[in-house]
Amino acid sequence: MDPTKFRPSSDFNSPYWTTNSGAPVWNNNSSLTVGSRGPILLEDYHLIEKIAQFDRERIPERVVHARGASAKGFFEVTHDISHLTCADFLRAPAVQTPVIVRFSTVIHERGSPETLRDPRGFAVKFYTREGNFDLVGNNFPVFFTRDGMKFPEKHHAKKTNPKTHIQDNWRIMDFFSHHPESLNMFTFLFDDLGNPLNYRHMDGSGVNTYTLINKAGKAHYVKFHWKPTCGVKCLLDDEAVTVGGSNHSHATKDLYDSIDAGNYPEWTLYIQTIDPDFEDTFDFDPLDVTKTWPEDIFPLQPVGRLVLNRNVDNFFAENEQLAFCPAIIVPGIYYSNDKLLQTRIFSYADTQRHRLGPNYLMLPVNAPKCAHHNNHYDGSMNFMHRNEEVDYFPSRFDPARHAEQVPIPNPVLSGKREKPIIVKENNFKQPGERYRSWESDRQERYICRWIDALSDSRVTPEIRSIWISYWSQVKCF
Numbered sequence: 001m002d003p004t005k006f007r008p009s010s011d012f013n014s015p016y017w018t019t020n021s022g023a024p025v026w027n028n029n030s031s032l033t034v035g036s037r038g039p040i041l042l043e044d045y046h047l048i049e050k051i052a053q054f055d056r057e058r059i060p061e062r063v064v065h066a067r068g069a070s071a072k073g074f075f076e077v078t079h080d081i082s083h084l085t086c087a088d089f090l091r092a093p094a095v096q097t098p099v100i101v102r103f104s105t106v107i108h109e110r111g112s113p114e115t116l117r118d119p120r121g122f123a124v125k126f127y128t129r130e131g132n133f134d135l136v137g138n139n140f141p142v143f144f145t146r147d148g149m150k151f152p153e154k155h156h157a158k159k160t161n162p163k164t165h166i167q168d169n170w171r172i173m174d175f176f177s178h179h180p181e182s183l184n185m186f187t188f189l190f191d192d193l194g195n196p197l198n199y200r201h202m203d204g205s206g207v208n209t210y211t212l213i214n215k216a217g218k219a220h221y222v223k224f225h226w227k228p229t230c231g232v233k234c235l236l237d238d239e240a241v242t243v244g245g246s247n248h249s250h251a252t253k254d255l256y257d258s259i260d261a262g263n264y265p266e267w268t269l270y271i272q273t274i275d276p277d278f279e280d281t282f283d284f285d286p287l288d289v290t291k292t293w294p295e296d297i298f299p300l301q302p303v304g305r306l307v308l309n310r311n312v313d314n315f316f317a318e319n320e321q322l323a324f325c326p327a328i329i330v331p332g333i334y335y336s337n338d339k340l341l342q343t344r345i346f347s348y349a350d351t352q353r354h355r356l357g358p359n360y361l362m363l364p365v366n367a368p369k370c371a372h373h374n375n376h377y378d379g380s381m382n383f384m385h386r387n388e389e390v391d392y393f394p395s396r397f398d399p400a401r402h403a404e405q406v407p408i409p410n411p412v413l414s415g416k417r418e419k420p421i422i423v424k425e426n427n428f429k430q431p432g433e434r435y436r437s438w439e440s441d442r443q444e445r446y447i448c449r450w451i452d453a454l455s456d457s458r459v460t461p462e463i464r465s466i467w468i469s470y471w472s473q474v475k476c477f
Contacts, residue, residue, distance in 0.1 A: 019045070019046055019049055020049060020053070025046050028046075031044055031047050032044035032047065059320065059321075059355060059356065060354065060355045061109065061110050062110075062351070062355065063155070063351060064106050064107065064155055065102075065104040065105070065106055065121045065123075066104070066105075066108070066109055066110040066112075067104055067105045067108060067109065067110050067111070067112050067114065068102050068103060068104030068105070068121065068319060069102070069103055069104075069199065069251065069252040069255050069256070069319065070100060070101065070102045070103075070312050070315075070318055070319040070322055071100070071101055071255060071256075071259055071265070071308040071310065071311055071312065072098070072099065072100045072101075072308065072309075072310040072311075072312065072318075073098075073099055073100075073101070073264070073306065073307045073308035073309045073310060074096045074097060074098055074099060074306075074307055074309070075089070075096065075097045075099050075124075075126060075269070075304055075305070075306050075307075076094065076095070076096045076097075076304050076305050076307070077089075077090055077091075077092060077093050077094065077095045077096075077303065077304040078093055078302060078303070078304045078305055079093060079301070079302045079303055079304070080092060080093055081212075081271070081301070081303055082214070083214060084212045084214055084220055084222075084271075084273065085212040085213060085214055085332040085333060086213065086214055086215045086331060086332040086406070086407070087128075087130075087133075087212075087330055087331065087332030087333050088128060088129050088130045088330070088331070088332070089126055089128040089129065089130070089133070089330070090303070090304075090332070097126050097127065097128055098126075098127045098369070099124055099125060099126050099127065099306065100124075100125050100127075100312075100318065100322065100365065101122070101123065101124050101125075101306070101308060102121065102123045102319065102322055102324070103120060103121060103122060103123075103199040103251070103255070104120065104121035104123075105118045105119075105120060105121070106118050106119045106120070106121060106138070107155070107158045107159055107167075108167075111248075112248070113244040113248035114244070114248065114249060114250055114251040114252065115195065115235060115240040115241075115243050115244030115248070115250065116195075116240075116244075117189065117190075117194045117195050117240075117449075118189075118194070119138045119139060119140055119188075119189065119194075120138060120139040120196055120199070120202055121136075121137075121138055121139075122137050122138055122139055122202070122203075122204030122205070122226060123135070123136045123137065123324040124136075124204075124226075124306065125322070125324060125366075126330075127368065127369040127370075128330055128370070129370050130330045130331055130370065131328075131330055131368045131370060131372070132328050132330075132366075132368050133328065133329055133330045133333065134324045134325055134326060134327075134328040134329075135206050135224055136206075136324045136325070136326045136344070136348065137204055137205045137206040137207045137208075137224070138204070138205060138207055139193070139196060139202045139203050139204055139205065140185065140188040140189070140193070140203075140205060140207070141188075141203075141205040141207060141223070141225065141292050142184050142185050142188065142207070142289065142290050142291065142292055143185060143207055143289045143290060143340060144176065144179070144181075144182040144185045144290070145179055145181060145182065145290070145340070146181055146288050146289050146290050146339055146340060146422065147339045147340065147343075148339055148340050148342065148343020148344065148347070149343075150179070151340070151343055151347065153175065154175070157171050157172055157174070157175035157176070158171075158172055168456065168458070169452075169453045169454075169456035169459065170456040170457075170458035170459045170463075172453070173453055173454060173456065173459050173463050173464075173467065174459075174463055177463050177466045177467060177470075180425075180427040180428070180470055181288075181290040181425065181427050182290070183427055183428065183431040183470060183471075183474060184290050184291065184292070184427075184430050184431045184434070185290065186431070187430075187431045187434045187435055187446075190446055190449040190450060190453075191438075191442070191446055192234040192236065192442060192445065193232070193234055194234075194449075195234055195235045195236075195237075195240050196232075196233070196234055196235070196251075197233035197234055197235055198233075198250065198251040198254040198255065199251050199252075199254070199255050199265075200228060200230060200254065200255060200258060200265040201228055201230060201231060201232055201233035201234075202228065202232060203225065203226060203227060203228065203232055204225070204226030204267060205223070205224065205225050205226065206223060206224030206225070207289060208289055208326065208336070208338045208340060208341035208344070209221050209222070209223060209286055209287050209289070209336045209338045209341065210222050210223075210224070210329075210333060210334065210335065210336060210341075211276075211333070211334040211335065211336050211409050212271075212273065212332065212333060212334075213332055213333075213334055213406075213407045213408060213409060214332075214407075215407070216407075217407035217410070219276060219334075219409040220273040220274065220275055220276070221273065221274040221275075221276055221279065221286050221287075221336060222271050222272065222273050222274075223271065223272040223273075223293055223298075224269065224270075224271055225269070225270045225271070225272070225300060226267040226268070226269055226270075226306065227267060227268045227270060228265070228266070228267050229266045229267065229268060229305075230265070230266070236445070237445075237449075255308075256311055259308060259309065259310065259311050260311060264307050264308055264309045265307075265308045266305055266306065266307050266308075267305065267306040268302060268304075268305055268306075269302070269303040269304045269305065269306060270300035270301060270302055270303065271300070271301050271303055272293045272295070272298040272299070272300060272301070273298065273301070274286050274293065274298060276409075276411070282297075282424075283424065283426055283429070284424055284426050284429075284430075285422050285423070285424045287336055287337055287338045287339070287422075288338075288422060288424070289338055289339075289340045289341070290427075291426075291430060292430060317363075317364070317365060318365045321356060321360075321363050321365055321366070322365050322366065323352040323355075323356060323360050323361075323363075323365075323366050324348060325345075325348035325349045325352065326341060326344045326345055326348055327344075327345040327346070327348065327349055331406035332406070334408050334409055336409075357379075357380045357381045358379040358380055358381075359379055359380065359381050359382045359383075359384075362381075362382065362383060362384055373400055375391050375392065375393060377391070428470075428473045428474045431474045432474040432475045435474065435475075436475070450467070450471070454467060
């Protein structure tokens with residue numbers, strides 16, 4: 001056996017107990033002591049190693065999306081969109097790409113119930129022939145704030161009070177009263193959709209605006225949408241109390257049991273596209289993450305199907321160590337100037353380096369399945385075997401070369417340094433249209449949730465009047 005190519009695996013378990021370094025352990029039941037009742041000796045290496053390993057079993061919890069479940073499967077192209085993108089995994093119908101998907105709640109801790117009113121994460125990692133592509137989104141197509149500068153504050157306001165460790169409505173109502181762009185997101189969060197029945201019965205969305213580029217270099221803005229083939233279903237408030245009281249992991253269990261029984265969850269991927277040449281002709285900014293793109297103007301175009309047909313083999317290795325980042329893209333797909341996406345490009349990789357270490361992309365669940373090569377090496381927890389003598393570029397001793405150039409968007413940019421608010425805020429139109437599209441009983445449930453939130457004893461008359469003013473402009477009240 002070549003020790004440099006050996007990958008640690010439980011498949012190679014010894015028939016007897018050993019230490020981490022492979023030394024045999026003749027007693028895994030008792031500590032090494034002075035006599036039968038004397039003190040434990042520091043030289044009991046096996047005991048020290050065992051306790052030290054246990055003390056470090058838990059890695060830092062995700063600051064958001066801590067509670068989640070994963071499954072594996074494939075994505076299959078069903079419709080040709082090669083005129084829009086040169087992405088290899090989208091090159092033709094019938095092409096399949098292995099994937100792993102992680103669903104999650106957002107705000108609460110790793111052990112929290114899956115029945116709390118909260119957005120749900122919907123993140124897909126495509127293992128393509130050109131590297132990984134991470135499509136990191138939620139079950140809602142919009143977000144609370146449009147500028148990444150507000151990303152930490154938004155989460156602080158929705159998380160627990162740092163003094164009491166209790167989630168407070170008054171803190172949420174206070175913060176978002178300063179941000180009327182959040183109204184559209186609240187028409188999803190406080191709607192029935194704010195509490196999905198489970199992970200199988202919910203939509204997914206890339207949320208941010210990306211860019212597709214074809215071989216000729218023509219770019220189109222794109223939004224990604226996942227639609228479950230089994231339909232969208234929700235838990236009403238009293239149902240959530242009942243389900244959460246009997247099983248706080250009901251969505252994780254439902255996902256696992258469904259796949260185990262051969263009832264494979266499936267979603268259809270749709271896209272919406274906008275030609276950037278016409279982005280200024282609408283009453284909203286296509287790069288504003290607090291807005292949806294009207295489907296009557298930008299119809300949903302089917303692309304393919306996502307099927308989850310395998311449960312993870314190990315929850316820690318393929319869920320807790322699973323890491324996503326919107327910066328991880330492939331040729332044919334690029335970013336846009338969506339302000340929140342621009343922030344997420346940095347934030348997600350940064351938090352994974354803190355949580356898992358600088359070499360988190362070497363972990364099997366995060367590593368690409370295609371050949372790859374660079375001079376990034378060493379650092380904490382590096383387990384890549386390297387035998388090269390040349391660790392610089394270029395070199396006449398290393399045949400590695402630049403990859404073939406791929407097209408990226410190339411608009412001409414000009415402007416001065418500033419910290420602006422977008423021109424087309426238009427915060428009230430879409431929330432009003434969405435509210436007025438509901439049946440009266442759904443509207444009533446929505447209003448009752450707002451009454452409950454604004455009835456917090458620490459919500460001041462000023463904050464309450466601001467929200468009533470907002471919803472009056474939306475024409476809900």
